[in-house]
Amino acid sequence: MANIVIAQTTVNDEGKAYDIGRAAVEARLTAGVHIDARMTTFSWEKGAVQHERGYRLSFQTTTGKVAALKAWVHEQHPHDVPQWIVLPSVEASEEYLAWAVKETTAG
Template sequence: MVIAQTTVTDEAKAYEIAQGAVEARLAAAADVEARMTLFHWSKDALRHERGYRVSFTTTTERAANLEAWVHGRHPYDVPQWIVLPAAGTSDAYLAWAVQETTPR
């Protein structure tokens, strides 16, 4: 199991990506985290803007498909994409995630 994360500046887009990934069974769950401030470089200038992190719970096997799906709908040219191993996941939760990300 892994947790994959991206950020967007538009709240509605964050909800759309989160819900769509779960509906597509690419993620067992997706969390839109509270608004935060993002700092980054763009065109040689330091920028800051409000944004939202979307965290997806998915399986290692579905992570690449989820990445392609998210990148195809993401508003950024180069979206943030970070995949973190979910060490210590319970067997029951892992079984649930596998069930929920299995195409029907």
């Protein structure tokens, strides 16, 4: 049985975030995507703390689509090592699950 998951990545460019989000929905790899307003991130890179602005994309998809979505996002992503985190759902309504399954099924 399918279940809902939230898969997340980040990009530094607003236009690229919109392009990836829209295209993932059009490809039916995700039922929907939320793009969070610009955020600030700090991380270790190249031996020092780095500061960037970015956008988080949260894909609402099913367990059956995660692998395909991951491969697709990694192809589209501007970073060599994109952030990729999948958060399982503890609970989702039957109606929301049915919607996500319907919208991620080619048709």
